[in-house]
Amino acid sequence: MPRPRANDTELDKLARFERIKKAITALEKQQSLLLKQSNLAPSGAWVARYQARQNLKKYWYYKLQASTPCLPQATSSKLSKYKHLGKAGTPEHIDAVMSVFRRSVWDEIQKIIDTLDDCLLDISSGSEQEEEDPQD
Template sequence: MPRPRTNDTEQDKLARFERIKKTIIALEKQQALLLKQGDMAASGAWVARYQVRQSLKKYWYYKLQAPIPYFQCATSNKLSKYKHLGKAGTQEHLDAVMSVFRRSVWDEIQRIIHTLDDCLLDISSGSEQEEEEPQD
């Protein structure tokens, strides 16, 4: 099989570079759509279920929880790791669930964009194919 000519290789690199750039633009548009859909939870936040016991009864509630203090306390100027959401199915609970969903999708898209940026760097720097040192 004949080796590709240098011109063909450069055209191939340019075409792949452009396809990756278009993909990154499409992913960034998806991120913009996520921002329009509503609030985004703090990075690393999740919705947690917890139980309260009172006079022989158990109640289940939900809270939005962050790894570091993020939420404004209602009674002081301090920040808290927790935001009470109430019972399952309340609007505040569902909004929090969706904000965590949007954050996780946003973060995954961002990871993909970073990976594609590395691909662009490989193509543009010529480091896709490197010579290996012979091992003894």
């Protein structure tokens, strides 16, 4: 089998580089679409269910919760770890659930973009093929 010529290798690298760039562009467009749909929940936020009791009755409510204060408060300029959403199915509840969903999709797309950026770096720096250290 004939050895690939240097020119063929460079053309192959260029073609792979361009395919990866197109994939990154498509993924970035998906992220833009997510941002246009509505807000993203803060990173690491989730919707939590909690119980309140009053007059021997139990009520279930929902809140958007984060591990650090990052949610605006209605009555203060300070940030909070919690945002009350009310009962299941309220517009606030559904908006929060969907914002958490959009955040998780956006984060996963970003991880893929970061991986593809590493691939571009490998191709452009020539580190795809490295010499192996001889073992004793």
